[in-house]
Amino acid sequence: MRWEDLDSEACSVARTLSVVGDRWTLLVLRECFLGRRRFEEFEASLGIARHVLADRLKKLTEAGVLSRIAYQERPRREEYRLTDKGRALNPVLMTLAQWGDTYMAGPEGPPLLRVHNACGHVMQGVLVCSECGEAVGARDITPKPGPGAARPSS
Amino acid sequence: MRWEDLDSEACSVARTLSVVGDRWTLLVLRECFLGRRRFEEFEASLGIARHVLADRLKKLTEAGVLSRIAYQERPRREEYRLTDKGRALNPVLMTLAQWGDTYMAGPEGPPLLRVHNACGHVMQGVLVCSECGEAVGARDITPKPGPGAARPSS
């Protein structure tokens, strides 16, 4: 299977990965959530090859996850900012970070904490059911075909 | 930067991606959460090259995300099951799936729905603050260095 074909799979995970499932893309997005916006900032903080970075930024922009916005004319310079669609990926980054906090941190503890602005505490994100509000684990849910299941090779 | 060096980055996202950040790994895990366990099942449902699948399963097993368990002797056959560490990745898969449901689904809607066993409703996972219980968005949190920040090249 080719990587670009993933977006036509009848699976939202696969479709999402067709956009962000690349080696570097999620790290670029991590930098975005930390406030990074400029090409050179991404390069310096990630150590990514420049042409790979250029390619990822282009693809993320085409996908509507980032937008290029000029921050000065003459010489024209553009920076990359998260769109709403991009900010909607925050839960993915948070859950990735929390798994790393739990399973990949050294004895000192996690490298980065998250403070909830509203309540002021260091927090963890907890995934709860939108309907009943209870926390949900892997075994608490049952998958069921949805309306978009088995699209007839559209 | 080399891919394997990611686990020594002072960032939990990077460390997590050093385990699951590969093109195929998250799709293998999706299959695990859907109940797939055997080599041939993974191959058939993913269309992945066999040696790549063998490599990913080996790496996930070494990382403690999957475990190999014999389901018959003579001939010895083994299957791959999620460990607790692996099941802890469920929030990552759920948030990926939900982003895809929102932004990548066709007009028909998402291909797969999730039913919460406890309350019986079709649900979305909502990320809430562990301290105050409020839903958290990208702009509601402020990162702050944690105890494991800037490890002195341990």
Added chain:
DNA sequence: AAGATGGGTTCCAAAAGGGAACCTGTCAAG
């Protein structure tokens, strides 16, 4: 005129991936 800056593009060698064929135990059938 000689840098410096920001944001890329080009080139080459090395690594990873796709596809198909081949290998290894074990059992079942003829």
Added chain:
DNA sequence: CTTGACAGGTTCCCTTTTGGAACCCATCTT
């Protein structure tokens, strides 16, 4: 007792993607 099937890999070859470094280009600054 040879042939086939099954599960789970491994090998081989060729294409695509990376990593790394060099080069390009428009615009200020000295």
